[in-house]
Amino acid sequence: MVGVALAEAFKKPTALGGPWTVYGVSRRTLPPWFPSSFLDKYIMLDTLNKENTYEILSPLSTQITHVFWFALSVNESEELNVSLNSTMLSNVLTALTSSSSSKLCHVTLQTGTKQYMGPIFDSSLSSELVPHDAPFREEYPRVPFPNFYYALEDIVTSYQQSFTYSIHRASIIIGASARSYFNTLLSLSIYALVCKRENYPFRYVGNKYSWEHFWDVSDARVLAEQQIWASVTKQAKNQAFNCTNGDVFTWKTLWKVLCDVFDVEFVPFDENEKFDFVDFMKNKGDVWDAIVEENGLHKTKMEEVTCFSAIDVTLKLKIQHVCSMNKSRDFGFHGYANTLASIEPWVQRLRQMKILPKTW
Template identity: 60%
Template sequence: MANSHQPFVALIVGVTGMAGLSLAEALKSPNALGGPWKVYGSASRPIPTWFPSSLLDKYIAFDATDAGNTADTLTPISSEVTHVFWVAIQVRESEQVTVTVNATMLSNVLDVLKSGPGGNGTGSRLSHVTVQTGTQHYMGPIHNPTESGQGLEPHEPPFREDLPRLPYPNFYYALEDLLESYAPSLTYSVYRSSIIIGASSRSVYNALLTSAVYALICRYEGLPFRYPGSRYTWEHFCDMSDARVLAKQHIWAAVTPSAKNQAFNCTNGDMFT
């Protein structure tokens, strides 16, 4: 599905994480749907030394929680970007604060890119946003059970995309509502992954490599390899989402008309305890 007109221009927000790195690789692949793509990558800090900068046409560091810094940094490319791939996340001391921070970040970025260089919408090419969320959409605040109150339970698997929302604060819900508020001037897609496995030395959520390093330390110190997870994950089945699979799915939804304005679960399909 080659793009025969002006090339698509992607902005990956959160490019140094596992999903972001795989997105950059997939978008720069010769076989990328909609390609060839021009790719901007961004994160809140300067580009790390390990990141293969050849995957990006330009790296941009900015603070998406700061509306002024976001505008100053992104206005110069606001007439170019056609697609935003949102794989950024900030987790704070409570879910309600996390809701506010993450919704603010996405809103700041979209406001600049939709306004265009003139600040009035003239010249903006932004047409689609894909957002990475996860199975917490169905499970509620499993990382902080005290926020769930009494008598409220998560959905039981299998998780279907059309399951009703749970009555807990959840920043995933806030991001989806924000995307819908831009319709019909923007289309969107939401990807609900499970535990993401991929390559990134910067990701707090790199469960596979974190577990491997922990196992190596235990072996070196002669200590027992005790399960480092929560009771919930010990007692329940889990699955994982390969970051490379997620990247291809993000791109497919971004350029496929029949996939617009929908949420998709995306996992590898194999379960384990």
């Protein structure tokens, strides 16, 4: 989601530090919905393969000046997350710093609010976690559990004699992609469309606490804007920043927006009514297949473009999921987005990309 927004932002004539030459790297071919005009060069590469990574990237070490890191390997075990994500980043940085004439001067690392909560998706550890108090602040100490965000930070900071860095801690990200593992908006959109097509009520999937208490999200465009700003701004170097829209909402209000966007009836949350969201959606793949076929959408499989289990865990937390943006503002970044007003435009973008159907 942020890779798409960042590549688009780089190509704007107003982009800080521009004009930019943009290299996009992925382990799969570019999807048909990705605008090729956003990239000057595309590289297909499995960064878990050390030899192949070195062979392909080391010749570019005299050209690449900035790395923006969004790569993600998601596994049930946080220890495995630490191992695989660390390997990918280490292989890339080794390849790009191997030459004495390396031009790499800044690395941008995107992480998230697990920084303040711990590995909430690792079922063997999640029951032991005690998250920090909201609003989350950058100076909070690390939670004493394995976390691949910490491992990636340590890798990047170990190179500080070679290049500067910035770390960007996102909340739930809102953007347009069918290749992002934690794509909450696309997942909820598919849920709404399945409910609409099959005449099911569009029930809230979290608990009463998240329904009523404050949350925040990160618009992919705000993340892209902050990351470019930090990469070219002296006072932002070697710093970690939260990056959210700068406002808060309740899921009750956002759910009403989703109902309006997809023209489904708003169903008030009833804590006495048991609803297993993951179980409800696990056999709805054929319904999504029919929606894709009937509307001429790009071929996607529901299990590959949704994150129902992650949403189920996240929206059943009993915390106010809110980050402080004070540090970012103090350092000079004032980007923001109106969360409730941004939902429909992002859904429209997904429709234009033929990932979601037009209104029906």
